[in-house]
Amino acid sequence: MKLFALNLSFCAAETLLVPVTPPPxxxxxxxxxxxxxxxxxxxxxxxxxxxxxxxxxxxxxxxxxxxxxxxxxxxxxxxxxxxxxxxxxxATEQYLFMINYNWASENKALHLRLSDNSFIESNFNYHYEYMDVDDACVSYIKGQHFFIGGYYNPRAIIKVTDCEFKLQSQELTIPHIGGMWGSCETYNDVAQLCFYDGGVGARDCQTFDSESEIGTFSESTHPHDWSAMAVYDDKMWVVGGCDPDNYSNCHNHVEYYTQGEYSWQMGPAHPSSEIYAGVVLGDASGVYTFGGRGGNNARSVYRMRNGSWSFLGQMTEATAYSYYFTSGKIVGDYAYVGENSFEKVSLKDGVLPLSTNIGPETDDLRLYYAAMILTDQLICIN
Structure with a gap:
C-alpha cells in the first residue's frame, strides 16, 4: 500500500479534524x-x-x-x-429530504414524511447553470452533506448549505465519477471514493474528509465498476460490480476493508451469479442488497449477516418495470429505496409484508443517486 497526501488550500475555519461517527x-x-x-x-x-x-x-x-x-x-x-x-x-416526526439530480432544472426537492408516507414538495437551488451533480458521490462527513465529483465535474466539491448547493473553491486532485462508474461510502467519517477507472483506479480508493484528499492504493482483488458499498461490523463492504475492461464480465464477489489493516479481504459471495447497479445499504444488523441487474435481482432483497447471505423476499410488483434502483437509506427498522417508484422495506425479522410501494401513484420520481437527508422538520418550503 502507498499513501500520498494532496494539499488543498482550505481556510483556517475548516482545519479542525474531529471524528463524529457514532458507535454503530x-x-x-x-x-x-x-x-x-x-x-x-x-x-x-x-x-x-x-x-x-x-x-x-x-x-x-x-x-x-x-x-x-x-x-x-x-x-x-x-x-x-x-x-x-x-x-x-x-421530536416525534421525521422526514427524508431528497435532493435529486433529475430535479435540478426545476429547483425542486421532496420530503417524505415517515409517519404517514406522504410526499411534500419543497424548493432547492441547484445552481444548475454552473453546477451539475450527475453521477456525483453523496457523502455525509462531520455533520455535513457533500456532492463530490460527477460526470460533468469530476473534481468538484459541492456542499449542501441551507437550501442550495455551494460550490467549494477547492477541487479533487484525483477525479471521481460515481453512479454507473465508481462507488463511494462514508466510513470513519470520511468519504471513500473507490473503483473509478478514470481516476484512482478500478480496484483502488481515495478518501476525502472535508478538508484534505488522500489517495490510498490498497487494491481489491476484483474490479467493482458499477457496484455499491456499505458499512457493517466496523468494516466497509463492496458487493458485486463489473470489469470496466470487459462489461460482459460482471460478478458476485464481495470484499471488505478494515481501517488499520489497509487491505481488502474476500467476503462471502452474493447468492446471485452476478449483481450490479443496485442499492447496497448497511446497519448494525447486516449488509443489504435491494434490486440490481444481473441474475433475477430486479426486485430481490438479500441480507448478509455473520458471514452468510439470506434471501429476505421481494419488493412489490409495481417496481418491476424500473430497470434498477439507485437511491436508498435506512431509518430505524425500515429501508427506503427508490427510482421511479418508492419502496418501504421492513428489515425486522418476521414482519410482513416485506415491502410496500408508498408512491407516488404516477411512478415518476426519477430518483438518480439522490441524497436522502434525515430531518425532524420540513425545510426549504418557502
Missing amino acids: LCPDLDKNEICSTECSDGRDQCYDECAGDYSCVNRCNSTWLNCLESCPCSSGCPDGCIGCPHPVCE
Missing part, C-alpha cells in the same frame, strides 16, 4: 444524524459572522464540539436518547 450499535443513529447536522449548520452560520477573526473561529469550533458531544450517541449521551436531555430526542 447505538439505538438512535437517526437522531444523531439530525442533531450533528444542526450542529454543523450552526457552526457555518457562526463562521459567516467572524469576518476573518480567528478568535471568533475558535469560539465557533468550541461551540460546535460542545454541540456534537450533547447529541444522542455521542460522548454526552452514549446510550442514545436513553436519559439524554437533547431536544432532538423529544
Whole structure:
C-alpha cells in the first residue's frame, strides 16, 4: 500500500479534524444524524459572522464540539436518547429530504414524511447553470452533506448549505465519477471514493474528509465498476460490480476493508451469479442488497449477516418495470429505496409484508443517486 497526501488550500475555519461517527450499535443513529447536522449548520452560520477573526473561529469550533458531544450517541449521551436531555430526542416526526439530480432544472426537492408516507414538495437551488451533480458521490462527513465529483465535474466539491448547493473553491486532485462508474461510502467519517477507472483506479480508493484528499492504493482483488458499498461490523463492504475492461464480465464477489489493516479481504459471495447497479445499504444488523441487474435481482432483497447471505423476499410488483434502483437509506427498522417508484422495506425479522410501494401513484420520481437527508422538520418550503 502507498499513501500520498494532496494539499488543498482550505481556510483556517475548516482545519479542525474531529471524528463524529457514532458507535454503530447505538439505538438512535437517526437522531444523531439530525442533531450533528444542526450542529454543523450552526457552526457555518457562526463562521459567516467572524469576518476573518480567528478568535471568533475558535469560539465557533468550541461551540460546535460542545454541540456534537450533547447529541444522542455521542460522548454526552452514549446510550442514545436513553436519559439524554437533547431536544432532538423529544421530536416525534421525521422526514427524508431528497435532493435529486433529475430535479435540478426545476429547483425542486421532496420530503417524505415517515409517519404517514406522504410526499411534500419543497424548493432547492441547484445552481444548475454552473453546477451539475450527475453521477456525483453523496457523502455525509462531520455533520455535513457533500456532492463530490460527477460526470460533468469530476473534481468538484459541492456542499449542501441551507437550501442550495455551494460550490467549494477547492477541487479533487484525483477525479471521481460515481453512479454507473465508481462507488463511494462514508466510513470513519470520511468519504471513500473507490473503483473509478478514470481516476484512482478500478480496484483502488481515495478518501476525502472535508478538508484534505488522500489517495490510498490498497487494491481489491476484483474490479467493482458499477457496484455499491456499505458499512457493517466496523468494516466497509463492496458487493458485486463489473470489469470496466470487459462489461460482459460482471460478478458476485464481495470484499471488505478494515481501517488499520489497509487491505481488502474476500467476503462471502452474493447468492446471485452476478449483481450490479443496485442499492447496497448497511446497519448494525447486516449488509443489504435491494434490486440490481444481473441474475433475477430486479426486485430481490438479500441480507448478509455473520458471514452468510439470506434471501429476505421481494419488493412489490409495481417496481418491476424500473430497470434498477439507485437511491436508498435506512431509518430505524425500515429501508427506503427508490427510482421511479418508492419502496418501504421492513428489515425486522418476521414482519410482513416485506415491502410496500408508498408512491407516488404516477411512478415518476426519477430518483438518480439522490441524497436522502434525515430531518425532524420540513425545510426549504418557502
